Amino acid sequence: MAIPLVNLQRNYQKYESDYSRLLLETASSCQFIMGNALKQFEADFAEYLGVKHVLGVGSGTDALTLLLKAHGVAGKTVLTQNNTFIATALAIGNAGGKIALCDVDEQTYQIDADSYTGPTPDVVMPVHLYGYPYDTEKIKAKFGNDIVIIEDACQAHGSILNGSRCGSLGLGAGFSFYPGKNLGAFGDGGAVATNDDNLAEEIMALRNWGGRIKYVHDREGGNSRLDTLQAAILGFKLSHLDAWNQLRNERAEQYRQLLGDCQTIILPPETPANSLQNCHLFVIRLKEHDRDQVLKQLNEQGIGAGIHYPVPIHLQKVYQNMEFAKQSFPVSTTIAGQIISLPMFPEMAASETATVAETLLAILNS
Numbered sequence: 001m002a003i004p005l006v007n008l009q010r011n012y013q014k015y016e017s018d019y020s021r022l023l024l025e026t027a028s029s030c031q032f033i034m035g036n037a038l039k040q041f042e043a044d045f046a047e048y049l050g051v052k053h054v055l056g057v058g059s060g061t062d063a064l065t066l067l068l069k070a071h072g073v074a075g076k077t078v079l080t081q082n083n084t085f086i087a088t089a090l091a092i093g094n095a096g097g098k099i100a101l102c103d104v105d106e107q108t109y110q111i112d113a114d115s116y117t118g119p120t121p122d123v124v125m126p127v128h129l130y131g132y133p134y135d136t137e138k139i140k141a142k143f144g145n146d147i148v149i150i151e152d153a154c155q156a157h158g159s160i161l162n163g164s165r166c167g168s169l170g171l172g173a174g175f176s177f178y179p180g181k182n183l184g185a186f187g188d189g190g191a192v193a194t195n196d197d198n199l200a201e202e203i204m205a206l207r208n209w210g211g212r213i214k215y216v217h218d219r220e221g222g223n224s225r226l227d228t229l230q231a232a233i234l235g236f237k238l239s240h241l242d243a244w245n246q247l248r249n250e251r252a253e254q255y256r257q258l259l260g261d262c263q264t265i266i267l268p269p270e271t272p273a274n275s276l277q278n279c280h281l282f283v284i285r286l287k288e289h290d291r292d293q294v295l296k297q298l299n300e301q302g303i304g305a306g307i308h309y310p311v312p313i314h315l316q317k318v319y320q321n322m323e324f325a326k327q328s329f330p331v332s333t334t335i336a337g338q339i340i341s342l343p344m345f346p347e348m349a350a351s352e353t354a355t356v357a358e359t360l361l362a363i364l365n366s
């Protein structure tokens with residue numbers, strides 16, 4: 001039996017009657033835009049994160065773009081990491097900012113601000129990559145307490161750093177509700193989280209054609225609201241998020257037990273003390289094998305392993321004329337050629353995790 005990287009069908013089938021009821025109830029209200037289910041979800045997610053404001057928007061990319069725009073990064077430098085999904089970097093450019101990149105820590109794969117040698121950036125945007133709770137204090141230690149931090153929390157729903165939820169650690173955070181995320185919608189969706197009243201006010205205008213009052217537009221905005229139908233589904237899923245993250249962590253622990261003795265596999269970093277990783281992705285590293293061959297063999301044997309991400313940002317074609325494309329980022333570049341993401345989703349059976357581990361070990365030992 002094939003084991004995909006992520007299986008959304010199982011979740012859908014298990015909760016189908018709840019989803020059907022919610023969709024029909026919400027649709028019958030005909031409040032398709034900015035309806036009550038959206039307001040309720042924004043309030044619930046804000047409470048869950050421990051922030052004052054959550055604002056639903058069209059996608060994670062929009063959440064980051066609107067945050068940066070609202071803060072006013074036009075012409076300013078925003079530092080992020082070289083090993084992330086392309087949307088992190090695109091959001092900076094979309095908001096008119098200048099992208100600066102830095103390498104990542106070899107143990108945690110998270111941003112390594114100490115490796116950055118350029119002028120102090122105006123904003124730093126770390127990514128809690130794979131759901132690992134990155135410690136934003138490290139950025140303050142490097143650039144000072146006043147440095148503006150905007151979290152890319154698109155993979156970090158439910159993760160906790162030292163008792164605080166990821167998404168509540170900086171000036172603002174962007175979340176994605178892409179269907180495969182730990183909190184995933186039935187389509188695209190995203191949210192901004194912030195404690196800052198002015199920033200929230202600005203984003204409410206920017207997501208609504210530049211004004212909060214109908215036909216009054218005081219700045220250039222766009223159209224990026226989270227659909228009421230999506231919010232109804234997300235509200236339901238939010239009440240299960242911690243339990244689903246716990247199931248992911250059980251599978252992660254099983255992978256650790258089964259693969260821990262293999263000398264050529266580097267397991268993901270352990271979660272820091274007083275913290276929680278949501279295990280969005282379980283990413284191992286192979287230093288002594290041909291990663292692409294191993295991945296090919298896994299895929300041929302029905303294991304839906306993947307790579308997050310195969311091409312670092314500075315090597316993406318879109319950025320080939322940028323200054324940073326000429327820099328070298330040795331850690332992120334090396335890691336990109338060695339990592340494999342193993343199947344991971346809450347409904348994954350223990351027997352499936354065992355099959356993935358067995359298949360992988362057989363390939364590595366062959």
Ligand SMILES: Cc1ncc(COP(=O)(O)O)c(C=O)c1O
Nearest residue numbers: 059060061085087088154176178
């Ligand atoms: C780290 C990261 N940033 C940004 C995004 C963009 O989110 P979206 O696909 O909702 O636009 C994603 C997810 O796709 C992501 O994983």
